Amino acid sequence: MDNLVIGIDVGTHKVCTVVAQVRPDSVFVIGAGVEGTRGMKAGLVTDLEALTKSISSSVYKAEQASGYVIKRAFVSISGAHVHSDNSRGAVGISGPRGVTPDDVERAMENARAIAIPHSREILHVVPRHYVLDGQSRVRQPVGMFGFRLEVEANIVTAATPSVNNIEQAVEGAGVLVDRFIVSPLASGDAVLTDEEREAGVVLIDLGAGTTDLAIFIEGAVWHTAVVGIAGDLISSDISHWLQVSTELAELVKLQRGHCVPKRVSELETFLVEPFGEGLPIETKRRELAEVIEARTEEIFEKCRDEIKRSGYDGLLRAGAVLTGGTSQLPGIEELAKQMLGIPIRLARPERLTGLGDMLKAPAYSTSIGLLRLGLQLDAVQAAATSTPTPTPNGKWGARVRGLLKRLLPDAEE
Ligand SMILES: Nc1ncnc2c1ncn2[C@@H]1O[C@H](COP(=O)(O)OP(=O)(O)OP(=O)(O)O)[C@@H](O)[C@H]1O
Ligand SMILES: [Mg+2]
Numbered sequence: 001m002d003n004l005v006i007g008i009d010v011g012t013h014k015v016c017t018v019v020a021q022v023r024p025d026s027v028f029v030i031g032a033g034v035e036g037t038r039g040m041k042a043g044l045v046t047d048l049e050a051l052t053k054s055i056s057s058s059v060y061k062a063e064q065a066s067g068y069v070i071k072r073a074f075v076s077i078s079g080a081h082v083h084s085d086n087s088r089g090a091v092g093i094s095g096p097r098g099v100t101p102d103d104v105e106r107a108m109e110n111a112r113a114i115a116i117p118h119s120r121e122i123l124h125v126v127p128r129h130y131v132l133d134g135q136s137r138v139r140q141p142v143g144m145f146g147f148r149l150e151v152e153a154n155i156v157t158a159a160t161p162s163v164n165n166i167e168q169a170v171e172g173a174g175v176l177v178d179r180f181i182v183s184p185l186a187s188g189d190a191v192l193t194d195e196e197r198e199a200g201v202v203l204i205d206l207g208a209g210t211t212d213l214a215i216f217i218e219g220a221v222w223h224t225a226v227v228g229i230a231g232d233l234i235s236s237d238i239s240h241w242l243q244v245s246t247e248l249a250e251l252v253k254l255q256r257g258h259c260v261p262k263r264v265s266e267l268e269t270f271l272v273e274p275f276g277e278g279l280p281i282e283t284k285r286r287e288l289a290e291v292i293e294a295r296t297e298e299i300f301e302k303c304r305d306e307i308k309r310s311g312y313d314g315l316l317r318a319g320a321v322l323t324g325g326t327s328q329l330p331g332i333e334e335l336a337k338q339m340l341g342i343p344i345r346l347a348r349p350e351r352l353t354g355l356g357d358m359l360k361a362p363a364y365s366t367s368i369g370l371l372r373l374g375l376q377l378d379a380v381q382a383a384a385t386s387t388p389t390p391t392p393n394g395k396w397g398a399r400v401r402g403l404l405k406r407l408l409p410d411a412e413e
Contacts, residue, residue, distance in 0.1 A: 012209025033061025
């Protein structure tokens with residue numbers, strides 16, 4: 001089947017495997033399998049065997065639902081070890097046909113050659129824009145004439161041991177990793193509009209163990225980062241405060257949670273039974289909201305610090321787009337607006353057909369984004385590594401332009 005793609009989002013809370021067909025305007029879901037994650041904390045593997053079992057089970061469910069045997073997949077990666085840096089690469093242009101895909105690839109290779117510690121590896125080299133003979137902000141140089149091409153690229157790196165651990169777990173489940181994709185880029189692909197990417201936007205995926213950020217400006221990724229706290233820590237705070245198990249604290253959060261105390265009536269109460277007490281205790285919902293507010297504020301403070309550190313804080317005209325399971329916390333839009341001081345939109349994957357209804361929730365943004373982005377990255381790589389055969393009407397150039405346009409959706413023709 002054409003464009004059949006498989007993505008596995010290995011999250012701290014759940015592993016989600018999706019088998020789908022990527023179509024121009026939608027993702028047609030053929031089958032999916034979701035399994036609660038064991039063996040991960042804050043995006044890092046803590047128990048390889050348990051994680052392998054969770055992935056196996058998610059893959060098995062997706063195989064049952066889709067009728068396909070899963071052999072390879074695009075796999076998400078997250079964790080506070082994920083960073084990005086901007087880098088420049090330059091090459092001379094000597095061919096008679098202007099800039100070729102090969103020149104672009106050589107420039108990207110040069111940008112890639114930045115010094116990174118041996119314990120880290122490069123996951124993505126994303127072109128931000130090109131400079132051709134001093135003319136900056138060129139979005140698509142293939143076919144243009146000039147003598148010197150420079151690329152400004154965003155280089156996303158991750159700690160090698162963390163990448164290897166996830167790879168080991170996925171391969172232990174019998175699946176080859178086609179490509180790793182960092183979670184915020186995948187989520188961004190699933191939920192951002194071209195207009196937001198163009199205007200300047202920060203994608204914030206609030207999950208269980210990590211809060212993933214990606215800044216898009218002028219249609220391209222300019223910065224990627226992961227904050228190592230999210231919804232799990234909110235539940236853990238509730239568990240300490242109420243003296244209850246984390247499972248019960250999680251339930252209390254889902255059923256009674258709010259992160260803006262003033263929006264909760266002072267009179268509203270609920271019953272919980274703490275450890276060691278024989279009887280349920282009446283608890284004020286507003287006090288619960290205060291506990292949740294404190295930690296959620298801390299998460300947004302860390303996001304604000306990260307946005308400031310990127311240096312692009314003044315360029316986010318489209319504000320922030322929130323997704324991920326924790327973005328469903330009541331009041332989060334108001335708190336985020338207050339903390340970040342920019343417009344806020346809550347988002348989830350749209351344009352899903354087939355069996356996609358259950359995946360139309362913010363927790364599945366990464367799972368869905370992996371599919372289209374994985375295909376696009378593969379296509380761009382294939383275009384860059386095959387030998388161009390120019391035709392008189394320049395079909396090759398048009399094809400590469402098309403592929404790059406999909407990677408950088410608003411690249412100019
Ligand atoms: N309605 C809700 N209100 C508050 N929190 C919620 C709600 N629904 C889900 N969550 C929280 O969302 C988190 C799970 O989100 P998600 O599925 O996006 O995480 P994940 O992708 O598995 O983890 P990560 O990306 O952090 O590795 C859990 O902490 C859960 O408690
Ligand atoms: Mg996630």
